[in-house]
Amino acid sequence: MATETPAKRLKLDGPLIGTHSGHFHADEALAVSMLRLLPTYANSPLVRTRDPEVLSTCHTVVDVGAEYDSGKNRYDHHQREFTTVFPGHNTKLSSAGLVYMHFGKDVIQAVTGLEPGQDLDILFEKIYTDFIEAFDANDNGVNVIAPKDLEAANLTKKFEDRGFSIASVVSRYNYGPKVAEYELATKEQQQAEEDARFARASLFVGEQFRLEVEDRARAWLPARKVVAEAYAKRLEYDPQGRILVLPDGMPWADHLYGLEKESPIPEGVAPHVLYVLFPETTEPNSKWRIRAVSKENGGFENRKDLPDAWKGVRDDALSKVSGIPGGVFVHAAGFIGGNKTFDGALAMAKAAADA
Structure with a gap:
């Protein structure tokens, strides 16, 4: 014993x-x-x-x-x-x-x-x-x-x-x-x-x-409601619904994949969100992040990378190559990037989606 x-x-x-x-x-x-x-x-x-x-x-x-x-x-x-x-x-x-x-x-x-x-x-x-x-x-x-x-x-x-x-x-x-x-x-x-x-x-x-x-x-759990509300408003930022805007950083992926499976997709709207935007902090003048959505939850392959020309580029060099002011960085793997403002991050997401 x-x-x-x-x-x-x-x-x-x-x-x-x-x-x-x-x-x-x-x-x-x-x-x-x-x-x-x-x-x-x-x-x-x-x-x-x-x-x-x-x-x-x-x-x-x-x-x-x-x-x-x-x-x-x-x-x-x-x-x-x-x-x-x-x-x-x-x-x-x-x-x-x-x-x-x-x-x-x-x-x-x-x-x-x-x-x-x-x-x-x-x-x-x-x-x-x-x-x-x-x-x-x-x-x-x-x-x-x-x-x-x-x-x-x-x-x-x-x-x-x-x-x-x-x-x-x-x-x-x-x-x-x-x-x-x-x-x-x-x-x-x-x-x-x-x-x-x-x-x-x-x-x-x-x-x-x-x-x-x-x-x-x-x-x-609290993110479920917030992501659902953002998903319902996604057409306000992109007519094809390819961009999701969140009020702060949160665990969004599970909820997004579920919403895409369960929700009817209107005609002319993309079946999948490509990029998610969220502020780095809760401060009023926070920088913003742009995150490419993975093909599958937890995977490393994205539905659409950020543009190749942006990968591994930072600050003024990024602003120059993208043509969008306020560039902060884009990861060399192309799954995440940043801009000094929301408008800049949104512009990056729209340019990436259309590229």
């Missing part, structure tokens, strides 16, 4: 959480951290073991025990017959997805203070789609794109990205001390060291989850 240190357990009097000992993964690290965001589990001790008798003493068990029964607080997904998915999705759940499906709304409320209603429902779905589902897929061996499809399309990676994920970071916490030191330790010391590494991994992944939830609630 492996537990957190006795000194720490004296301070933890909440319902006992159980998970497996040995090599750990991102899904149970996240599952445990999400539970501990709830008042019920805020002071819960954790036992890491594969002993059924010990697990039977736990109030809640995640990722071990070969049982999924929310009525008994058992959330394992390794049993052969397990096929549960999050509503509206196709990825089989891991322990992270199971805990989120059953406790996610309560966790979001605990973190953000959101009341039950449409905003909470929207955020619950969004956090699963953009954050949790990747944990489920990773733990169940699901690729973003099937290797056979990549092979059929004759596509290969431009670089190796296996180490560039939350799952890979959590995996690194499994690395123990030097072999000689490890072999000299008692089994109890070895287990205590392993448990300490899991605790650090769980704290890390829990912080990433909390940051995601807080940012979505603070910035992403």
Whole structure:
């Protein structure tokens, strides 16, 4: 039986959480951290073991025990017959997805203070789609794109990205001390060291989850209404609707893509926005940015780059090559630029759209 240190357990009097000992993964690290965001589990001790008798003493068990029964607080997904998915999705759940499906709304409320209603429902779905589902897929061996499809399309990676994920970071916490030191330790010391590494991994992944939830609630949700209003007014700036003007910087991309899919496009209006304008700061005389819209959310290929002649050019040289006063810069990759005034940024967007 492996537990957190006795000194720490004296301070933890909440319902006992159980998970497996040995090599750990991102899904149970996240599952445990999400539970501990709830008042019920805020002071819960954790036992890491594969002993059924010990697990039977736990109030809640995640990722071990070969049982999924929310009525008994058992959330394992390794049993052969397990096929549960999050509503509206196709990825089989891991322990992270199971805990989120059953406790996610309560966790979001605990973190953000959101009341039950449409905003909470929207955020619950969004956090699963953009954050949790990747944990489920990773733990169940699901690729973003099937290797056979990549092979059929004759596509290969431009670089190796296996180490560039939350799952890979959590995996690194499994690395123990030097072999000689490890072999000299008692089994109890070895287990205590392993448990300490899991605790650090769980704290890390829990912080990433909390940051995601807080940012979505603070910035992403309020931006929905603002982007919708700007989208409705886009023809005021360009008859073809290719330019979106926002009152300040905000997470606009998700909302724009959704509006384009859901809204009828009037005759003579472009189906897609090409550029988004927003001020750098909230100050009255702020400089303005022009951002090319990506072809897909999160991608690096734009619907239309800023003109090649502008790329990597700054200040007076940019004003001269563009013929538009007040130029500040255009990134060498052509996805973003700036002007000293709104009128200058708008002129740049119109010139780029017509180029």
